Amino acid sequence: MKNNLRILSLGGLGEVGRNMMLLEWKGEALVIDVGLSFPEENTPGVDYVIPNISYFKNNNTKVLGAVFTHGHYDHIGAVPYVMDKIGNPPMYGSPLTMGIIKKRQEEFPLQPKLRINEVNNGSKTNIGPFNIEFFHQNHNIPESLGLFIETPVGNVVHTSDFKFDPTPTNAPPTDFKKLKELGKRGVLLLMSDSTGAENEGRSLSEKTIKENLEIIFKESKGRRVIAATFASLINRLQDIMDLSESHGRKVVIEGYGMKTNLEIARNLKYIKTKKETIISAEKARNIPDGNLTILCTGAQGEETAALMRIANQKHRVFKLKKGDTVVFSSSTIPGNERSVQTMKDNIMRQGAKIIHSKMMDIHAKGHAYKEELKEMMDMMKPKFLMPIHGQYSMMMAHKELAIEQGMSEKNTVIADNGQSITLSEKSITLGKKDVPVGPVMVDGSGIGDVGGVVLYDRLELAESGIFVIVVVIDKKTRQMKNSPDIISRGFIYLRESQELLTEARKKVTQIVSQTAKMKSAKDIKADMKARMESFLFQKTKRRPIVLPVVIEV
C-alpha cells in the first residue's frame, strides 16, 4: 500500500460542481481545483455547497500545493472557505484563473493572504513527488489548462473541463500535436471530463456560434439586440461585443457578475474591445435602437438578474418593446426550466422576439461530446480511465464509450466522492466510500452550521408555517394570567381567520385549565403541542409547527 498513489475526490464525481480532488503519495497531497456548487431546491436559504474537508482533519495528510484548471466557480469557488483550513498551500493556475480568485478573495478580508503562482500553457512545476506540466485546453473561458502529472507510479493526465475546437473564439485552437506528444510519453491514468459524454457526435465550434449570432445581428437591423448568457462565458461575451462593434452598436453590460468578470478579463487584456464600445445604461437612452446591444445576465430566469428585471418591467432604464430581439446564448440549467419558460412568455407578451439555442446553434457547452472523448482516449492511450466531472449517468456513458473503444471493464473505474482509488503501475483499485463527503453548506457567514435539523425545519416551515402559543401561569394559583398570545406566520391569514383564532384561544385555555394544576410547565407544553397540532389539522388539514411557550411567574 505504501507504494501506491491514492486518488480521492471530495466533490465533482456524480455531480456537476464542487470539484475538488487530491492525489496523495505517502501522506503528501496535491489538490486539484477547489470548487463550489449551487444548492438544490430542498436546501432553502443555502448560498453555496462546498467540499467537505474533514478528510484532512481526520488524517495527517499534508497539502503541498493546489492547482486550478480554470476560472469557473465550480472549480475555484470554495477557495475562500477551504484554503486556510488545508494549510494555505501554494496555488498554481493561469493568470486569468488567478485574477478571478484574487478578485473574489477581496470579499473575504479576514482570510490569510493566498500564496498565488501564475502558470501558463507549457509551464512545469514540481510539487513534492509530483511534476506537473500544464497544457492548453479549449473551454468556454480562456486559459483553461489540462494537467500532465508525473507521479511516482506513472503519468496521470487530468483533462479539466474541455472540448476540442479547431476554430475557437479568443483562444488558440486545440493543439492536437501537443496532446499526441503527451500521449506518447505513456499515460498510466487518464482522468477525463464526462459532462458531455451522453451527447452524440462533436460539440459545436465557437466559430459556428459566432456565425449564427452574426445572422441574428444582421436580421435585427434598426432594432435592439438583448443578448443573455452566463457571466462566466468570457469568450461568448467577446463574440457579442465583437459583433456589436462590427455592426455599429454600443454595448451596455447589465448584471454584477458579468461586469466583474469583464473588468478582470479586460484588465488582463483577454477581452479586446474599443474603450468607447461599452456604455452605461443611462447613456444608452440616447442611442438609437439599431445601434444598441444589451448584454446581460439572467438567462436562467433568476429572480433578480438583469433580464428578469427587464422582462418584469422592473429595470431602472430598459423596457421591452415590439421589435426587440432577445437572444438566449445559453442553455437552461436543469431545475430552472419552469422559471425560464415563464420569463420567455413574459418577454413575448411584450412583443419582443426570442431566439434560443433550441431554435438555432447559438450556444455550445464547453464540454467534449462522444467523438471528442474517443479522440482524447485515442491520443492518450491510457492504461486506466477514470471518468470525472459529471452526473453518475454521464460517467457511466463515458465508461461505456471506453469499453466500446476496446478498454477492459476493470481498467475503467467509476468512483464516487469519498471513495479512494489506489493506483499502482499495474493496477487500479476502488476502495470503500469511507471518507466523509456530505455537503457542507454555506449560509451567510456560517459554514457547515446549517445541517439536517435546520434544513428540515426550514422545509417544514415553508410547507405550513408556524403557530406560536404563549401562556403565562401563576406559580401559586396555577391559573392562566392574561389571555394566551397566539402568533402565526405562513400558516393562515389570521386577520381573515378570526373564528379559528377564537376557537384556538378557547382550546388553549381549556388545555391549561385541565393540566396546569397537576403538571409541570414542560408537561403542559408537551400536551399543548400535541393537542393543538391535532386541533389545527382537524380544522385546516395543515400541519404548522406548533411552538408552545409556558411561562410560570
Added chain:
Amino acid sequence: MKNNLRILSLGGLGEVGRNMMLLEWKGEALVIDVGLSFPEENTPGVDYVIPNISYFKNNNTKVLGAVFTHGHYDHIGAVPYVMDKIGNPPMYGSPLTMGIIKKRQEEFPLQPKLRINEVNNGSKTNIGPFNIEFFHQNHNIPESLGLFIETPVGNVVHTSDFKFDPTPTNAPPTDFKKLKELGKRGVLLLMSDSTGAENEGRSLSEKTIKENLEIIFKESKGRRVIAATFASLINRLQDIMDLSESHGRKVVIEGYGMKTNLEIARNLKYIKTKKETIISAEKARNIPDGNLTILCTGAQGEETAALMRIANQKHRVFKLKKGDTVVFSSSTIPGNERSVQTMKDNIMRQGAKIIHSKMMDIHAKGHAYKEELKEMMDMMKPKFLMPIHGQYSMMMAHKELAIEQGMSEKNTVIADNGQSITLSEKSITLGKKDVPVGPVMVDGSGIGDVGGVVLYDRLELAESGIFVIVVVIDKKTRQMKNSPDIISRGFIYLRESQELLTEARKKVTQIVSQTAKMKSAKDIKADMKARMESFLFQKTKRRPIVLPVVIEV
C-alpha cells in the same frame, strides 16, 4: 354587443393546466373543463391551483352546463372546488371521464351531488343556446372528446387535447372522415390545442411506442422490468400490461394514483387484462425476475412515489439489483429535471440499467405537432383561430403556423386568461384583461385563503427560519421577570450555537432594561424586533423572522 358571443378563459391560456373556459351568450354560459394545475416552486405548501371564479360572483352569468373533454386532472381536477360555486350545473362527458370525476368526488363528502350526464362520440346535446356534438379525438387517455358547438353566431370547434394517431392503443384511430365532415359544415372559430405547437413534424404513434417497448421486453429476458410512467396515461398502462402478458410476466402496480386509475378503467372495461396478471407486491416475492413487471409511478422523481422509494431503498418489498431494467416511459415535467437526474443516478449506482425517452421512442406526449396542427386547420378551414392550452410561446408558435398556412394575422387571436373575446359572424375582438384570474390556491381544506402574505412568510421562513423571543415584564416595577425565552427553528442549530444564544439573551435583557421604563409593550416589541434583527444579521449574515412577544404581568 348583445348579438355577440363572449369567450373567456379563467385558466389554461399561457399556462399548461387549470383549463376552464366559458362561452357566454346573453348572460347564459357553457363551461368547458374545470381543471387544476400543480403549484410552482415559489408556493410552498400549496396542493393545487384552481381557476379563479370571481367572474361569476361579479356578474349575473348563469351557467347552463359544463362539458368535460377528457379525464386528466388539468381538465377535471377543480370540479370538487368549483362546481357548487357555479350553481352545480349539469355536467357532460364520456363514461370514463365521468367515472374519474365521480371517484374523486368521493373524497369530498360534503359537496352536493354532481349532476352527471354521460355522452359519447357522436352524442348531441342541447345546452341553452348551444348545440354540442361530441367527436372522438386521440389523446393518451381513452374517450377524449372534441366539441363541435353550434352557437348563435356560428360554429365553434374546440379540439381539446389531441393528436392524430392512425394506430393508437386502446382506442379507435383518428376519424379523418368525420373531421372533414365537421369542417364542411363551416367553422367560424377553431380553438385548437397548442401544447405541441413548438415541435416540428408529427407526434409519435402509440404503436411505435409499443413496438419499442416490446424490444425492451425482449432484451430483458430473465430480468425484471420496472416501468415508470404517469398514472394518468391509461393507454400506456394498457400497453405495458399487454406486453407483460405476452412475455409471460405478472404485473405489480405500485402507486396510489395508478392503482385508482386502473381500478376505474378496469371497472369500465377500458383496461383489458387477465385477472391473474395483476398481483400484489407481496406475492411478487415468489415470482422469478424474468416473469415480473413492476409498473409504477414516480417517473418525475417525486419524493414519496413508488420508483423513488425503490431507488432510495425505502420500498417495503422491492430493492433494485444488477440486471434490472428501469424504463422511463415518460417525459420530465419542466422543473423536475434535477430530481429526476438524481434518482436516475441512484438507480444506476445500484447496477440497474435505465432506458428513457431520449434514448429510444418510448414516450409520446398526447399533443399534435406542427404538421398535425396544420392538418386540423386544413380540415376545419376556420374563419378565425384561437390557440388554446399551452404556454404563451406555444400559442405564439401555433399562431405563426396559422399565418404560414395563409390565415391573416387579425383572424388569429392570442388571448390571456381573463381577457374576453367577442365573437360575431364577421369579427373576433380581443378585450381588456379585466376579469380577475389570479391563482386560487388550495392548501389542505382551505381554498384561496393562502394568499400573498402567507406565501411570502413561508418563503421567508424557508430562507432563514424564525427567532422567537418571549419576555415577561412586571407591570409595576417595569423589570423583566425570569430570563428571556428564546426559541428558534430553521435559523441555526441552537445546541451548537450556545455562544450566540448567550449573547442574544444579553442583548434582549439590555434592550428591555433600556426601554421598559419609558415604553409600552408594543413599542418595546418594535424596538426589540429591529435591534435583534440587526444583531442577528451582524452575527450570522442571515435574516430570520424575529418575533418578539412582550407580556406584562
